[in-house]
Amino acid sequence: MPFDVQFGWTTPIGDVVLGATRADGGTRRVSYRIGRGTTLPFLEDVNGSPAPLIAFEICDYPAFWSPIIRDYCGDLVNNVNEWTKTADATYGADLVRLHLTSTKQRNFSDIASIGKVVEGVLSATSLPVIIEGSNEPKIDSEVYQKCGETGQGERLLLGTAEAGKYRSIAAAALAYNHSIIAQSPIDINLAKQLNILLKEIGVQRDHIVIDPYTGALGYGFEYSFSAMERIRFSALKGDTDLAMPMICSAADTLTIKEVRETGPEEQDAAAIRWEFYTCLAAAAAGAEIVCVRHPGTIPLLRAAFADMKKEAYVTTGVP
Amino acid sequence: MTDVELARKHGEDVLKTRIASIQKPFSYEDTAYHLPISYALTGVQVHDRAAAEDVMTKTGNNPLVASECLLAEKTAAGGKEPAPYTGFISDTVIRKLGYSLVDGSILGLALIVGSPQGEGGAAAICRELQEKYMLTFLAGNVIPSLSGAGVKLGLEYRLIPLGPTPFYGVHFVDIIARVAMMFGGVTPGDMHRLLAYAAERAKAIVIVFPGLTDEEIALVDGMRVLGFPILSLGGYEGGTWTAATPDDVVRLGMEQKGIRVNVTAIPIPMGCSPAFEGKSIRKEEMYVEFGGGRSPAFELLRMRQPGEIEDGKVTVIGPEIDAMKEGSANPLGILIEVAGKTMKKDYEPVLERRIHNFVNYGEGSWHVAQRDLIWVRISKEAVAKGVKIEHIGKLLASKFRMDFPNLLDAVSVTLITDPEKVLAAKKEAEKVYDERDARIKGMRDADVNTYYSCTLCQTFAPNHVCVITPERLALCGAISWLDGKIAYEMSPSGANQPIEKGAVINALTGEFEGVNRFVKKASHGEIERCSLYSVMEFPMTCCGCFEAIALMLPEVNGIMVVNREFKGMTPSGMTFSTLAGTIGGGAQTPGFAGISKNYILSDRFLQGEGGIGRLVWMPAALKEELKERLEKKLAERGLTGFFDKIADETSAETIEALAEFLERVGHPALTMKPLV
Numbered sequence: 001m002p003f004d005v006q007f008g009w010t011t012p013i014g015d016v017v018l019g020a021t022r023a024d025g026g027t028r029r030v031s032y033r034i035g036r037g038t039t040l041p042f043l044e045d046v047n048g049s050p051a052p053l054i055a056f057e058i059c060d061y062p063a064f065w066s067p068i069i070r071d072y073c074g075d076l077v078n079n080v081n082e083w084t085k086t087a088d089a090t091y092g093a094d095l096v097r098l099h100l101t102s103t104k105q106r107n108f109s110d111i112a113s114i115g116k117v118v119e120g121v122l123s124a125t126s127l128p129v130i131i132e133g134s135n136e137p138k139i140d141s142e143v144y145q146k147c148g149e150t151g152q153g154e155r156l157l158l159g160t161a162e163a164g165k166y167r168s169i170a171a172a173a174l175a176y177n178h179s180i181i182a183q184s185p186i187d188i189n190l191a192k193q194l195n196i197l198l199k200e201i202g203v204q205r206d207h208i209v210i211d212p213y214t215g216a217l218g219y220g221f222e223y224s225f226s227a228m229e230r231i232r233f234s235a236l237k238g239d240t241d242l243a244m245p246m247i248c249s250a251a252d253t254l255t256i257k258e259v260r261e262t263g264p265e266e267q268d269a270a271a272i273r274w275e276f277y278t279c280l281a282a283a284a285a286g287a288e289i290v291c292v293r294h295p296g297t298i299p300l301l302r303a304a305f306a307d308m309k310k311e312a313y314v315t316t317g318v319p
Numbered sequence: 320m321t322d323v324e325l326a327r328k329h330g331e332d333v334l335k336t337r338i339a340s341i342q343k344p345f346s347y348e349d350t351a352y353h354l355p356i357s358y359a360l361t362g363v364q365v366h367d368r369a370a371a372e373d374v375m376t377k378t379g380n381n382p383l384v385a386s387e388c389l390l391a392e393k394t395a396a397g398g399k400e401p402a403p404y405t406g407f408i409s410d411t412v413i414r415k416l417g418y419s420l421v422d423g424s425i426l427g428l429a430l431i432v433g434s435p436q437g438e439g440g441a442a443a444i445c446r447e448l449q450e451k452y453m454l455t456f457l458a459g460n461v462i463p464s465l466s467g468a469g470v471k472l473g474l475e476y477r478l479i480p481l482g483p484t485p486f487y488g489v490h491f492v493d494i495i496a497r498v499a500m501m502f503g504g505v506t507p508g509d510m511h512r513l514l515a516y517a518a519e520r521a522k523a524i525v526i527v528f529p530g531l532t533d534e535e536i537a538l539v540d541g542m543r544v545l546g547f548p549i550l551s552l553g554g555y556e557g558g559t560w561t562a563a564t565p566d567d568v569v570r571l572g573m574e575q576k577g578i579r580v581n582v583t584a585i586p587i588p589m590g591c592s593p594a595f596e597g598k599s600i601r602k603e604e605m606y607v608e609f610g611g612g613r614s615p616a617f618e619l620l621r622m623r624q625p626g627e628i629e630d631g632k633v634t635v636i637g638p639e640i641d642a643m644k645e646g647s648a649n650p651l652g653i654l655i656e657v658a659g660k661t662m663k664k665d666y667e668p669v670l671e672r673r674i675h676n677f678v679n680y681g682e683g684s685w686h687v688a689q690r691d692l693i694w695v696r697i698s699k700e701a702v703a704k705g706v707k708i709e710h711i712g713k714l715l716a717s718k719f720r721m722d723f724p725n726l727l728d729a730v731s732v733t734l735i736t737d738p739e740k741v742l743a744a745k746k747e748a749e750k751v752y753d754e755r756d757a758r759i760k761g762m763r764d765a766d767v768n769t770y771y772s773c774t775l776c777q778t779f780a781p782n783h784v785c786v787i788t789p790e791r792l793a794l795c796g797a798i799s800w801l802d803g804k805i806a807y808e809m810s811p812s813g814a815n816q817p818i819e820k821g822a823v824i825n826a827l828t829g830e831f832e833g834v835n836r837f838v839k840k841a842s843h844g845e846i847e848r849c850s851l852y853s854v855m856e857f858p859m860t861c862c863g864c865f866e867a868i869a870l871m872l873p874e875v876n877g878i879m880v881v882n883r884e885f886k887g888m889t890p891s892g893m894t895f896s897t898l899a900g901t902i903g904g905g906a907q908t909p910g911f912a913g914i915s916k917n918y919i920l921s922d923r924f925l926q927g928e929g930g931i932g933r934l935v936w937m938p939a940a941l942k943e944e945l946k947e948r949l950e951k952k953l954a955e956r957g958l959t960g961f962f963d964k965i966a967d968e969t970s971a972e973t974i975e976a977l978a979e980f981l982e983r984v985g986h987p988a989l990t991m992k993p994l995v
Contacts, residue, residue: 141419141422141424144422145415145418145422148418149414149415167421167422167423168422170421170422171417171418171419171420171421171422171502172418174417174418174421174501174502175414175415175417175418175421175501175502176414188777188781189774189777189814193812193813196812197812200812201421202421202502202503202504204504230781230843233843234843237843237844
């Protein structure tokens with residue numbers, strides 16, 4: 001008897017649209033519709049889920065970025081627009097994820113500059129964009145307002161909402177029709193609770209991407225994997241409060257001892273290996289978006305995902 | 320005095336006639352929502368008289384719709400009002416306002432209309448609204464009165480002058496209609512959704528000064544349908560407006576609409592955080608103490624009607640700490656009064672238990688036990704920093720408001736240190752304790768249709784589901800049925816959810832259709848059936864927090880209980896920790912159940928196995944702990960003498976010794992129906 005790879009699942013994962021083409025009121029050259037999976041990924045002979053999207057992470061204030069990436073990318077990191085262009089044209093990312101690290105500076109208050117950075121990145125690439133705002137209660141409200149307003153019409157993915165910090169992001173998503181990343185600390189129940197809180201405030205299910213929080217491989221990733229697996233199982237069994245696509249970032253891998261303490265000649269290779277295996281494992285657990293910071297990781301992931309059967313839902317538009 | 324009812328009726332008639340006299344087409348600029356109120360209510364895009372009349376018919380000649388049409392026509396004909404008036408506000412600005420509302424940086428919206436007496440008559444009200452994070456819209460004479468008194472107006476001051484007459488107050492409603500469509504997912508024409516959104520989500524109040532015309536009264540009164548409280552500052556009678564004074568109008572309005580200011584910092588000279596909770600204050604570190612058998616002391620939390628108490632008020636009756644001798648024991652009464660729309664009398668004891676946590680949050684304050692057994696200490700270090708009795712009151716008032724924002728609107732605290740007054744108040748408190756005991760004691764599982772779940776432990780026991788009933792506490796002993804109920808009311812999407820128990824499948828083992836359905840879903844499909852009163856058949860799952868374990872001993876046809884504190888070997892051949900490792904993690908293990916200690920006293924304990932007569936062994940310390948209460952229970956059930964037939968480690972360490980013991984005392988389990 002053939003093995004039932006549908007496992008009796010009842011409910012497909014919901015979908016979320018990232019980026020708006022001209023036809024939808026934006027200026028992106030592509031728009032992705034992620035989600036819609038009906039079973040687990042990487043099953044042979046199953047048209048279950050498309051290959052995950054690969055996001056390349058950049059920032060607007062590189063002092064708060066991994067020295068490995070600063071060394072590898074060189075001067076590029078000091079010019080966020082050029083860095084964005086390179087991520088798109090040279091590194092071959094599907095998405096650009098901008099971290100507004102400038103907001104982490106002590107007593108940061110130049111909200112107008114945030115608008116300029118976001119504007120710059122949106123004109124430097126016509127890929128859909130993920131924006132990570134501030135993490136400081138004093139300025140969150142203004143920062144997310146600015147991000148939302150600047151990206152109006154582009155269907156950004158805004159990050160990152162947490163249980164104690166979701167109102168400003170939700171407000172920006174509602175006011176300017178963006179989607180949001182909802183992060184919980186490796187816990188299925190907290191993930192569900194946050195989604196319900198967001199629902200109560202008015203954010204629709206098709207505007208939420210779950211970030212289960214990704215530990216580095218060997219540094220807690222096994223917990224992330226287990227949480228993701230359970231989120232996905234519950235979703236496929238019919239729990240609509242968890243039936244959203246997931247996003248995972250390998251950011252933690254760049255700070256672990258094995259990578260930090262590797263000698264200079266081997267360090268890039270080590271960083272790439274750790275990012276790659278963390279992202280690959282996240283993809284196996286069902287992530288729809290994986291995020292990397294080292295440009296060298298992208299081709300490896302592309303090759304790993306090459307045989308995935310289903311085409312991603314991509315709408316192309318005039319850039 | 321203007322009679323609101325008469326004025327409204329007349330005003331509505333006038334508005335209707337005026338609609339009929341509209342001549343030219345009209346529209347607002349800078350909006351995608353046409354005439355927002357009309358559009359949201361009916362989906363009709365009004366730009367001329369015909370459409371206006373259509374909407375009037377569809378809404379039963381609603382005065383809000385009439386006013387909107389008339390003001391739009393006036394604006395189209397006469398142009399926008401000159402500065403400082405804003406007139407109709409554009410969609411772009413509304414988007415930002417809506418953002419601040421969702422974001423929480425604005426707590427709510429207020430509209431002030433009418434003519435205050437003299438310059439600055441509304442200044443104090445506006446200042447209070449500003450301080451309470453309200454965004455205030457103004458229409459009519461209130462505006463010159465404020466600017467004449469030097470009050471600054473504008474969006475940045477959260478005071479928005481809409482227009483020169485109260486009629487411009489209609490913009491207040493078109494703003495809310497647009498926020499509902501932009502943020503609330505209200506589709507144009509869905510009147511029901513709009514009204515529900517306005518009533519439940521839009522935190523808006525209306526403050527009325529005297530001097531409104533009949534039409535303006537009709538407009539303002541029309542806002543009641545949106546669920547906004549209308550507060551009158553005099554000059555009006557009849558109708559359903561709430562009379563208020565300038566001093567209490569903001570508080571009354573916010574209270575009526577349930578708008579709450581969040582407390583963030585507690586103004587006391589010591590740290591306050593759960594981090595200090597575990598820290599005790601030893602005798603050498605103590606400045607003064609209260610209770611603990613050394614002096615009379617008690618605590619009591621009571622519910623009052625909203626308006627009966629003043630939020631945040633702290634009163635000390637008797638000497639302050641500086642009049643107390645170092646190292647002395649003093650009398651203390653802690654009286655907490657709370658009010659809130661959803662507060663219920665049943666919650667009193669649950670909230671009262673929190674006094675214990677909150678006092679311990681203080682860096683230099685310490686609390687143990689409950690009711691009239693409390694023992695409180697304040698440290699020398701804290702007193703040196705300036706901590707007084709009053710600050711304990713401030714801490715309690717603030718923490719209750721912070722931790723129960725949806726439940727409590729007002730908390731006031733009275734601390735009594737006067738010896739005679741403490742004794743008098745304590746007597747009163749004891750009456751309340753007795754009433755409560757009677758109420759909770761009387762509660763039976765059969766009396767309620769709803770039980771509560773607890774899935775707090777799913778973080779580490781993924782498929783564990785605790786079912787909490789009035790007669791069965793959570794297995795950790797920390798959450799009662801009432802706690803579950805209140806936790807659900809406070810956090811409707813939290814770990815405690817209501818369970819409709821549904822039809823009875825087996826009354827003896829406590830199996831219910833609704834409980835099974837819930838458990839299956841909450842255990843992610845892993846557990847199909849759950850019997851609440853049985854150890855043998857489909858027992859409840861175990862996380863790992865159980866106070867004790869009940870398990871079968873087939874050799875003696877009985878059930879033994881071992882509690883967490885007992886470190887020795889049990890007749891089952893396993894220690895508590897070995898047993899805990901075997902049954903925990905969210906599994907259902909027939910023959911084993913995690914239980915709270917108090918559950919042993921419940922009438923439902925071991926009901927599925929024939930009742931407490933099955934109990935053959937318990938550690939001596941646990942027996943001692945329960946002795947008084949258990950013997951009373953046993954006597955009630957006609958089982959006098961049974962207590963001594965329960966073996967412990969002093970009478971039986973092994974299963975063989977236990978069998979001998981049970982035989983010797985003639986234990987009833989030996990003659991009961993075989994367990995397996």
